[in-house]
Amino acid sequence: MVEHGDIRVVHRGGSKIDFRQPVITNDSRFLLCASGECVKVFSTSTEECIHDLQGHTDLVTGVLLRPSNHLQVYSCSIDGTVRLWDFTDGILIKTYVIGCPVYSIYASANHEGVIFIVVPMLGDKRSELFQLVAVHLPQSGDQLVESRELSAVLSNVSSNPADIAFGRGGEYIASAKGLQLKVFFFKKQKSYEFSLKEDNKKGGLNTFTCVACHPKDDCIATGHGDGKIRLWRNFNHKKEYTYSTLHWHHNAVSSLCFTPEGTNLLSGGVESVLVQWRYNQESQRDFLPRLGAAITHIAVSPDGALFCTSHSDNKITIIQSCVKVSAVIQGLVKVLRLMARTKEGESVQTDLIVDPRSKALVLNGKPGHLQFYSLQRDKLLYNLDIVQQEYIHELGLEQFEVVKAAFDASGTWLATVEERKQKSAELEVNLKLWAFDEQTQSFVLNTTISAPHEARITAMCFRQATDSQTTMLVSTSKDGHFKAWQLATPAHTEDEGPSWSCDFVGTYHGLVPECCCFSADSSLLAVSFQEVVTVWSPTSWELLTTLSQPPGAIRDLCFGRLSCSKYLLGTTAKNLLCCWNLLTCSLEWSTSMDISLLLADPLSENMAAFCCQAGCTDLFVFKPSEPRPLFSHKAVCSGTVTRAVFAPREKMLDSCEENSQWLNRSQLHFLTQYMDLMTFTTKAEDDRLMASSKQLVIDDSVAMTPFYLLLGKHRHQQQENQDPMSSLSAERTPLPQSSVAIKELLQTPAHVLPSTSFLCSMFVQSLLISVTDLSGCRENNKKAEEEMESEKEEEDSEQEMESSIVRSEQAAVSVQSAECAAPALTKAQVRELRRLKKLDHSWLAGLLDS
């Protein structure tokens, strides 16, 4: 067996950004959110990810601005560390080792040097009980600090960060769990507990779902399972506490947040509506509806100007003062399933597929949609509405869902299957075929076949024909039939184009077909009927042969590609991987493995098999021609992998190492049990990535906008230009003034800027000042020097001035065409500019002054 060596499993794109409440920085320019094993820093204005704070080795469970320094941020993780970052530069300042998984983090300005974290009780990792502990962060210069001094504050708290909140000025902390609310006063070291009845008369759930505390008043807002919000007051009395109830949400309130001044309370839930309640005038409320998906978290910027809401479809919406959605940061859409019956891990129903045209990853997206996600750019391209029905945000409502999707080889046709199961009665299934429209660059519905089969469709594949004239789709169903669908021009062709119709219905001894697969050249169709694999000719619909390797029903079928196209591989439920030779119609080899997923790389002979062993999944990559794995990776992830795909690379790698060769042409992506998209990366790739990230180190607090990139380049050039100069005269200091002026110009809000004419002269002067300044000080310092020399200096400085003019010109050009990078100046242009410099520019100043 070949060991995996330098190939790693990594999160590359598509990780959750709605896992924990995001944080908006004090200046409202950045949004920080926990995303997988790192903290992502987004720009609130451009929606772009500026950088990742990488360092944690497990899921990040909380992000929190440091109360004493608003330029630093704490993050906590399951890996048992709390890390302190400088988020503007992406620098890890300190790592505090706690020693047990941390589930959430809280801090208050009143508790200097102390953070509060939620850890499992008794340090037991498996424990279901959690406690809130205070951690005194030791003052130490080291980068890695052990801080295992934990003092318990509250026991039996919820691990959900929304269930704990600091009260006014950090004087107390409120924690809700189940039906109990606990308030702990730090000064008196006393806690009060309030319980609710399990449910009210109307059957609503009284369970606490979230807690928020008013920043100025002693008022605790709690959200409940039945959609009520309770505002608790007088909670320092065991009996005379009181609460008022607000009720708008019809389902559980998932998040509550007071605005920094405490004038408003924001709430959100599955209704996808942000509700703003006036504090103390609760009958007045504002709504921001149609946010797309259930709200999971709400955060408000420290100045109260920006709100942001996380949504269950892996999206963060940035809202300006509760009226306008100003930006949407969309991650890989996590499939939202509100159905109670759904088991976890089943939420993506379609296979992972790659759109042959855009090379985008296609899978379930928003409810009733397919999403197209660009893996290269780690960005959602668009959602295609398949179901074309209004989605109703209600728990337990059965709605149409996309369960299967398939592309043909050229990406011209897309077939989708949607189904709705209503209370185990009648299953509604629709098969839809979509044609790619070149003009609109999107898929257009061509044919809808309602009830294509009498039962659930188990598999579906296109014939990978090279000539698009004879496109064929085969679907297999639980009703015992497999059907072939063909594009046919209807008899009365006047206004209608060609549409799809059934061409052939096949059965085999009344058995239920499970998988179907076309061979690489599309001359053969393999359909598995429980233990039997039947091979058909799709042109004549003749049953060519049957292959059988009992015991166990066939789970996956795959034809070999390229040089191995004579092989057909199948996995059975009884842990067998078989390889048949289609020329001899006999079993070539077989091996005993519990393979959960088998898939073929369309660009090579390689096949990948995920096998599940002892709760972990192993990966084997092999060629069908030889039963020896090219590559194997133990314990790729925990749980079973049921969805994976080979995505073609944009640029081929040229690795010659044997075990990483299989990654040269395409990349293998897979979804874990927890819907994390993972991939394999080689060391070479890692190195390249590191190198490119080093180039992009940002030394300033300017957001990474295209404009900034231009400016950065401009400065880069400036520094380069200065370099020879400084080597000429070493005592010369660099010229910061010009950049200061530019900064001022760009950072001062437009409405407080003086008139353009005034600015322009100042701007031009700022470019000149350095010279006079320098020459001035030169004069002061070296009075004794001869005039000739000083003249020479002047010439030097003139030269520099010239270069700065060139720069300013360049900057102007950049401003005008922000997309294109500033072109390098040719020699001729430099000469031209030099000529221009010689011209008298005083008319310009005169013009501006007038």
Added chain:
Amino acid sequence: MGEFKVHRVRFFDYMPSAIRAMAFNSRTERLAVARADGAVEIFNFSDNYYQEKVIPGRDGRAVEALCWVGQRLFSAGLNGEITEYDLENLKPQYVIEAYGGPIWTISCNNQGTHLAVSCEDGTVKLFEILKEKIQFQRNLDRQKSRIISLSWHPSGAQIAAGMMDMIRIFDTETGRATHRLLVERGVGASKSREVVVWSIAFLSNNTIVSGDSAGKVQIWDGLMGTLVRTHLVTKWDVLALAVSQDESSLIAGTSEGTIVQFQFLSSTVDRQDRDHEWVRTRTFKNHSHDVKALALTDTAVVSGGMDTQLVVHPLLDKVEKNTQEAAQRKIAFPHRSLVGCAKKAGLLLFQFPDHLELWRLGESDGNDHICCSALSPCGGWLVYSTVSSVRLYKLQHNNNISVNKVRPQQRIIQLRSVHQLCFSADSSKLFASSSQSSVVVVALNQLECKYLQTLRHKSGHSCPTAVAIHPTTNNLISVHADQQIFEFSLQQKEYTEWSRKLQKQGLHGLWLKRDTPVTSVGFNPKNPTHIILNDTFMFCIIDQSLPLPESSTILYNQMTLRSLPAPERTRQSHAFKICKNFQHVLSMSLLDDLSLVVVERPLLDVMAQLPPPVRQKKFAT
């Protein structure tokens, strides 16, 4: 216990009257409730919320407001009259015309020296309270529109008056209006309609709270005359306000049937002295219709309105959990029997406020409303009582029934106002329990009736709610508001052995926890040891031959007994056999042929007769 043939009677379409006004006297713990038909009921909160007294109404006398002055009760109504009640004899004592048109409200100052009434003609009239009467003193500044609500400042120096579109503050010394607070009208279509300040409260810190027809509860600064805060409580009207004694809590009743509580809370928990603010806290929904009358006692919210029920909703932060006080009570039916049953003749007598129904015989009687009635077991006698008199009738029924009035001079002087009436089994004696904890026995023969004796209970005892004479032993059974049961031997003139034993051992806790009083007592003609009791929700057969239940035994054990083998069953059975098969029972009596007559009045039928409630948006409709 055997089985009965049950006559389930549901054709008694008794309709309780809507509650119009309410006044709570915290010193005596008595609540006075005025109904739309003019009846005034007194509930004794210290005696298990028992409806102690009922002063029947009169046609044309609608009570709009009630007011306690010490032990004295005053009412005023839209007929323009102020009435003081005689609470001993349960009738109006005197009536004074205020000469200001219809009176909207009546209010007494804290000192108990003056009454203020607000009139349709825009005047507030002050009456001085004297012994035995009241005397008009003077008018405050006359306003242009009617005055709906009044509230005295606790010092008695100022009165706040709510009227159309505004609130006025009067100085009671000078009679001048000192402030004019304009109340904003509702939005939208109601902008053109005048806003009515239905209720107002003047607190000791000079805060004025008003509730108006635009659905607002507004907090005003009474010194500066400025609006402090507006709470929009409902889309409809805020009809009533009530403030707790310590002025820390306030409730507002709305047309939607909700009651909203406000509390005077500090915004921060540790500094209790400052930054207090009225914060809306709880909402109670116990009514389907307008909440017209409210009272806030130390421990509970008492409310009543159009849906005729009196609801006592305990404030859980003020009472101990799991006590008698912590249970919510809804008093839907009067605590006395409105149904008479002639056991031998099989006749039923239904009592309505203004007439009696005997089978189908109806009878109207003057202006006074009937307060109680009874029918003799033989069906030969019918007796009823109004505020002014007790009348006895002789019934003759061969095929058609004829009613003969017994001669007027035979009205019994001693029986002036009577709570309960009943006949002995042989129809020879009439028993009446009056409100002064005494039982009056009257012997009847065919032509005349004569007064025999008065039995007097120990004073200070709970009010009897039902009495009956045993047909064979001639023992008198009385059941009281505190659920106690007594058996009194008329021969020996003392309590019987069983009664003493019961008192010694005490009644079962669950029996004492029931919240409706027993309204009738009956006997099993075949088995003299059986006493049959019923209240609104159950009926009970007490078998005097069986042992009394211990406090540890299960009281409601009929179902478990049924599943036990016979010897075990006899060992486990106890004297109280309770059946809860019927709901909202107004009367229950066992006829001689062992058939049970149950008169039910399902609450749903009462609800169905109410006018439709205000329109409310229901979620998902």
